[in-house]
Amino acid sequence: MPQVDTPPSLDVHALYRAMLVPRVIEEKMLRLIRQGRISKWFSGYGQEAIAVGTTWALRDDDYILPMHRNLGVWTTRGVELRPLFCQLMGKEGGFTKGRDRTFHFGLPEKHIIGMISHMAAMMPVACGLGQAFRYRDEDRVAVTFCGDGGSREGDFHEALNLASVWDLPVVFLVENNGYGLSTPTTDALGTTNIAEAARGYGMPGEAVDGNDVLEVIDHVESAAEYARSNGPVLLEMKTFRVRGHEEASGTKYVPDDLIETWEDRDPVDRLTRHALANGHMKQADIEALREELEQEINEIAEWALDQPEVESTVEAERADLFAPFSDDSPLAFDLSLVAPNDEPKSEKRFIDAIQDGLRQAMEADETSLVMGQDVAEYGGVFKVTEGFLDQFGPKRVRNTPIIESGAIGASLGLAVEGLNPVVEMQYGDFITCGFNQTVNNLATTHYRWAQEVGVTIRAPIGGGIGAGPFHSQSMEAWFAHAPGLKVVLPSSPADAKGLLIAAMADPNPVLFFEHKKLYRSIREDVPDAPYRLPLGTARVARTGADATIVSWGVGVHWALEAAEAWQEEGVDLEVIDLRTIVPWDRDIVLQSLAKTNRLLVLHEATRTGGFGAEVAAEITEEGFKELDAPPIRVGAEDLPVPFARNLERDIFSAKSKLDDALDRLLTF
Template sequence: MIAPTVSTNIDVDALYRALATPRAIEEKMLHLIRQGRISKWFSGYGQEAIAVGTAWALHEQDYILPMHRNLGVWTTRDVPLRPLLCQLFGREGAFTEGRDRTFHFGLPEQRIIGMISHMAAMLPVACGIGQAFQYKQEDAVALAFCGDGGTREGDFHEAMNLAAVWNLPVVFLVENNGYGLSTPTYEALAETEIVSMASGYNMPGRSVDGNDIFGVIEAVKNARETALRRGPVLLEMRTFRMRGHEEASGTAYVPDEKMDTWAERDPVERLEEYLRIAGGWADDDLKALQSDIATTVNDAVEWALDQPPIESTPEEESAAVYAPHEPHDEAPPLEADLDDDTATAERRYIDALTDALDEALAADSDVLMMGQDIAEYGGVFKVTDGFVDHYGPERIRNTPIIESGAIGAGLGLAIEGLRPVVEMQYADFIACGFNQIVNNLAKTHYRWGQPVNVTIRAPYGGGIGAGPFHSQSPEAWFCHVPGLKVVMPSTPRDAKGLLHSALHDPNPTLFFEQKKLYRSIRGEVPSTPYRIPLGQARTVRDGVDATIVTYGLGVHWALDEAAHWAEAHDRSVAVIDLRTLVPWDKETVRASLSETSRVLVLHEATRTAGFGAELAAEITEDHFELLDAPPIRVAGADTPIPATKELEETTFSAKRDLRDAIERLMAY
């Protein structure tokens, strides 16, 4: 047996209980699986010293972002055992109420933020938490766990670089247990000494015996001090998982000699040996303590298993998807509540966005902005021009080219109560941050009730000859994901009011800004801050012969076409601007259909699986009795967007098909 590092000033009695508790739970879980009482368990057997030692070493104000096998983080931070076990078993009383399993949840009051299943995805979140600590000048760090396999993910490298560039108080802890499920580390990593990666990001790195509880504590304490003083640290914890990735998968892929070697390094037995030699503990003392821990665990486990299965209703589950919207005291008034004599000024679409952001930054120091080239350069479209001079680089921050990392950091900031705005240079590039949006931001409130006030601004759309990678309209990707809100203003007045609402909404909001409209349209806009409620459409033109339901650039196409039909054919076409796609205003659409009985849905994006398909399906299903003709969709072609404006207009643009489509609708 390899002895642990000798340490002083540690209550070894309490430390042993802390280490032996997750081991006792591990052993109980293995018995339950053999008895057929549970079906799945992700074991951390043999790795407990890392989780326990980390939680022991950090301060109570520090955040820990653990993974599947870090049960010891939760138990060492005194998370109540009974509800924790209900969570593991999916019983009534679980923290996530059955909405996610095992350690996929957060307890901010315990400063623990659990994982999602996508490896390394929580490392950028740790950066955001560290950024919040740095901004608020708090003496705290964020420590994020990652496995050796997860170090191949882009989020790992984006987070490492971001933390290093911004000198964030973050500790990256890699549990190197030699396997990513069944794939040996040497088959997955070109450089198996993970600690060597630290030098590439100009941060300190240290390789640690992860099965030595005292060594782990000492390394984490030192890393914390370094992170507070000069920035991020990488710790590689060498360890081994003695059970399968999950119990049913087994360990047949591991050579027997490796199992024997690591069994000699068992962290619990090493601490017991230390207690016998250095502490003078007798075997009877250890057995008595082990029995006491086992009894406590057994009683809690049996109690949890006796709890009823979780029950819910579709209504309760739907209500959990979004955080309830309760505007802050400093929120601007609603547009409808503005005085009639409120001053207005003619503003371009881009000016209205700039005004809203400027007003929000001035009113609330919790509003921060991140994005590529948004500071001194002012953003590629100059929406944030001059902001860094007024609000400083701590609030207007240039990020590296890391869409996923920046969005994940936004979640970390939101967890700490800040209101981040993340700018995508072009909406096309949002694909690089897709996982953070649809799996992390979107699902967080549903899973464990955390509001996520993150606004993602994304310049989208065609009309400026920018080609297939700078002209897409990707709104439909996100309308499909519960938990997100999707906003697409078409006028300067709406852009300002809707952006203020997005900034005050406690849910992740995709705010799409049509690039061609930035400088091509003008309108009267109130000179004071105001909000337009999300989910409220606007009837921009009344009509009795047909209704066009649209948004964004489509609104302007529709208005032009409605004017043509009025002048050339004496036909009255209503135009409804949805403004918000999720949620969308069904009542306003129904009211118009009750007058016109004919509907055309129009959007700039490609036709197949575009949001217009959803609109047409919902209208047909809910309002069939009002219709005198089937709904017609007009959308962009099912091709990439060509680079020249001439080709875009003649082969792709929905506008080219609009008049013929209205003729068919009228003639039906």
């Protein structure tokens, strides 16, 4: 392809330096790995034009979401090299305190958000950033990278669709470098031009010579300007990976002549020839610049290698898992209103209390917004957001396409930009389609690079309504196992309101599980004013002396019913409602056990691997001397939830097993 002419305003010397910095770093890192002084390197050698050209073409406040081979993004944005080398080498002084590798982190002050290892996972995040720009009417754009292999992932297509439907200012940039690890692109794609995917999503798409930095700058500038006003653009950068997927894997699977062909199109060499031929630089200038950079990079790399290994403590690592709550939050409401007092109260059903809490939080915090399937005009399938569109408008109440992963990923981008998103899952079961974004992106971000992630995911869960295997699951244990998530399961209207507001006020990702059967079947007096309940604090739902039942959600009602029935037999049962299982209140359970000396843990979810096992095991470890009988766990049968009401009620349900379990506990 012919080289693009140099724009008159372009500082070719500065651009040449920007191109040479990542190349010299690459050369140093490749020497170090051959010497066995570093263990791994994902090389972008020969692809520098894409990273450098893209960054050069954008404004400083535009976001870039790069990948492993985009070192030039970081260097062109002026990221300080000494901590960057410590990061790359896993030494003290890196950006993630040794918690993640290479470019798996973000630098908000530079408007760069690095990748996670799951391909295309950051593309929905870019949509969230674009949504934030539109929300504030800011003239900014987000550019997100993926490889040719990542363009087959669902997140790629969900992100393109969301950006197209919402006209988001996002540029999707695919580096088509010929191979997905060892698989040729031609074996993975049904087309030779990934840019053609743009037509299916109603956006412009172009193929670009990714080894010509001037062409990259030209196309990215045009795409960004289009995106700011009109919506998304897809750019396919044609390039080649002349090194291995990572250096240890080599390139034996690549034909030698193919590598030779692309080496002739090396982007640094092409810019060198252009600079010399057009009189922008002299050979002596180029040699002097290279010598200067080689000396600087060598010195910094050797310095970084001499830095100490990362050290920490268990206490420090635990302290950084979650962001601390700030009393400056607009949702820092009173924590005491649910206690007996003279505050006005009104009778509300479980669903009414959730709606009331969500509405009051959105009234108090203009950064709060809700999105999900059918949440706008329709009001959600369970009508929690009914009337919200009229009150808060379409920027704050938005229907998403059927893209659970895309919506959850977008929520991270919104949170990075300081907004407070609430994502409604139509049914909790469908969150499996967004599992990666939840447990690998939302959950890990604060621990890895100290970014607050104030995202609330509301999810209707549970059975008892004859909805079958895919609309009845209780999946809280899945998420309790992922460090970095908080998990809430209210059982009463008053708790539901206070805990939802607390979840939205929390600067961390919170899974808020709402039991569908409770929506319209229970009611109580609920304070009219907004209030919070602290996450991680259980309540004594019923006092007793003979045994303790610990539960959450709908299980609390089963426990209370059983306690009333056993009271007629002279048995006095105490019921503890955990309310949140991450974090969960060990102290209140141990206090109860010290009084009753017997423990039963009850939950609706299947027994094996249920969170009840965690409670029973932990309490046994900490309170063994208080036990007069082995703790008993009661959960559902280890089966998918059956559709037929009698099968669900009589065979599957944990409730049907509760009386026998209590009999065993009390007669031991």
